[in-house]
Amino acid sequence: MPRYKNFDIAIYFTTRCIASIHSMEAFEKDFGFFEKHLKCSKVYIETHRDDMDPGREKLLQLKQFFENKGIEVSGAITTTFMKISRNKPMIDETGIYGCGGSILGNAGNAEQQVEKGYKKEWATLCYTDEASRQRFKEIVEFAASIFDEIILDDFFFTNCTCPACIESKGEKSWEAFRLELMTEVSENLVVKPAKAVNPQVKMIIKYPNWYEAYQETGYNPETQPDIFDLVYTGTETRDTNHSMQHLPRYGSYSIVRWFENLKPGRVGGGWIDQWNSIQNINYYIEQAMLTFFAKGKELTLFCYSWLFDTVYIPPLGHELERLDRVIGEMGNPVGVAVYEPFHATGEEHLYDYLGMAGLAFEPMHQFPDKRSLIMLTANSAKDAAVLEKLKAHLLEGGDVCLTSGFLKEMAGRGIDEITSAKYTDKKVCSRDYMIDGHGSVFQGSFSGRDEITLPMVKYMNNAADCLIAAAKNDNNFPVLLKNSYGKGIVYTLTIPDDYAEIYQYPPEVLTVIRQYLMSDLGIYIEGREKIALFLYDNNTFILDSFRSEYSTRIKIHLSGAECRLMEIRSGKEVSVFMHKDSETVFEIEIQPMFYKAFKILQ
Ligand SMILES: [Zn+2]
Structure with a gap:
């Protein structure tokens, strides 16, 4: 069985995919479509979804079919059921998904009137x-009696608000009730019963990529990863602009990194589907690339029926071959550590938006244990002890970037000790900016393409320096502030109300933000938004365009006056654009939805 050198590809079979297989002879032929274009080394075969439960005989037949081909076979369960619920008279059958009443039981009952x-x-x-x-x-x-590994699709949550759940919840919040409930369910209804039937079985919990809503729906990454053998994550961001979930595309990378930092070596992989991608097949391919840029080990393609004989698979196969030739050269991902504690909300997905503005991030569930610059957002304020940890970090010589959302959350919690900057409830709309110069005079003004709305952050002159200001008529307001505390530097970054407005900043503003916040990493990019930089710990990096049109020229600034740079795929050295006293600058052209991998030569 041919395999990729650096990652694995799995295909997911839902119960409906399984029901569509009527003869193994015809299926052998159809599966050939995937074998022609991909090196598929694993399949997940579902034993339950909605009201469909394939019989043991058919599941065993399929299992044997794949094992004969040398393809690994795991089981899968989707925890959805059919219910009868009240329908509002004016809403037809395509209306609302709700939850009420008791489940219908197994498949036979689902046909009832x-x-x-x-x-x-x-x-x-x-x-x-x-x-x-x-x-x-x-x-x-049942699943554990057939398979030695089982994954739970990411419907393993509860949004039930039935009278019985309201009564069980009592005085607790939905968050506290559901986090506790799903921990208990994970132990008593999943892992213990599965292992009692099959002591060999490995159970995998797959988390959705809408991490901001985990706690509200009972997904508990604080407890469940220790109960299950492996974790997995959805990485299907699709076309953000036309999706109800509106998850930033960088999230296909960052979610894998957050889980890998939480459970090193125990993240099974990522999972994508083809939804919302037909208008631009690169959205489909990009999800796969980002999962592997994050060093995901395996990618599951959902699902067989939706992908069979479609236009998605041939280009994916082509790009995976190309990626396999370069991704092995990349080490472990690194970036600005951003603190994203368990069950946090506030500035959800902010680092995903900033990631697509050219900052490299490494999200962590714990307060980052490193001397370099770290970022704290409104989510980081979830940790009641964050101020003491921040103070210790700065006293030891670490730097920090506080977002305006963090300042807001920390008002009245002692943040005045660290900075004079204060979040106010006033707003400013501007498209003009000024950047730091000598003394207290700005060196130049730059305009963005459109106005953006920023919260007004107040600070005390000379207690902090304003590195970037939004200019408005006869006044100006900080975008990036700098002050010192102990042995460390404190940056304060004002975040637009709509995070996507970060992309309205002119390139000069984005470049100065990157220059300061990436200073520990020895590299930053100069140029427009929607070009991301993925960094690795062995002097390699990937430049990736999230732009949908036009090639873009980007300058790469590397720390050191005599650096050399090689494009990994071609093996060719990139000519130097400019030598400066302390850095070497290279100019790279990058096409839309494209990536290039590089090695810095010593
Ligand atoms: Zn209920």
Whole structure:
């Protein structure tokens, strides 16, 4: 069985995919489509979804089919069920997904007559309903009796607000109730029953990429990864602008990194689908590339029926071959450590937006234990002890970038000790900026393409220096501030109300932000937004364009007057654009939705 050298590809079979297989002879031919274009080394075969549960015989037949080909086979469960729920008279069958009432049970019952005014729909489970719990446990036991590894698709959450759940919740918040409930369910209805049936079985929890809502729906990365054998994550950001979830595309990279930092070596991989990608197939390919840029070990393609005989697979196969030739050269990802504690909200996905503005990030679940510059956002303020940790970091000589959202959350929590900057509830709209110069005089003014709305941050003159200001008529307001504390430097970055407005900054503003915040990493890029930099610990990096049109010229600034740079794929050295006293500058042209990998030569 041919395999890629640096990663694996798996194909996911839902219960509907399985139901579409009527003869193994015809399936052998159809599966050839995937074999022609991809080196597929694993399949996940689902034993339950909605109201469909394939029989043991068919599952065993499929398992044997793939094992004969030398392809690994794991099981999968999607924790959705069919329910009867009340339908509002004015909303038709395509209306709202809700959760109410008890599950219908197994497949046979799903065909029962639905009374007028009610409808049958898929939903996640009510985990306080005893019959539903028992049914779920049986589903897990059945899967464990066939497979030695089982993944739970990312419907393993609860949004149930039925009267019984309200009563069980009592005085707790939904967050506290659901985090506790799903930890208990993970232990008692998933891992223990599965291992009782099959002591060899490895259970995988797959987390969705909408991490901002984990705590509200009971996904608990603080407890569950220790209960399960492996974690996995969705990396399907798709076309952000036309998706209800509006997850920034950099998230296909950062979510893998957050989990890898949480459970080193125990992240099984990432998972993508083809939704929202037909208008630009590069959205589909990009999700795969970002998963592997983050050093994901395996990529699961959802799902067989949706991908069979489609236009997605041939270009994906082509790009995976190309990526396999360079990704092995890249070491471990590094970047500005950004503190994203468990169950945090506030400035969700902010580092994903900033990542696509050219800053390299490494999200961490713990306060970063390093001397270099770290970033704290409103999410970091979730940690009640964050101020003491920040103070110690600065006293030891580490630097920090505080976002305006962090300042807001920390008001009244002692942040005045660290900076004179204060978040106010006033706003300023501007498209003009000034950048630091000598003494207290700005050196020049630059204009963005459109106005952006910024919160006004107040600071005390000479207690902090304003490195970048938004200019408005006869006044100006800080975008980037700098002061010192102990042995460290404190930067304060004002974040636009709409994070996507970061892309409205002129290149000069973005470049100065990168220059200061990336100073510990020995590299920054000069140029426009939507070019990302992925850094690795062995003097390699990837430059990746998130732009949808036109080639862009970017300058790479490397620390050191005599650096050399090689493009890994071609093996050719890039000619130097400019030597400066303390840096070497290279100019790179990058096409839209394209990436280039480089090695810095010593
Ligand atoms: Zn319920």
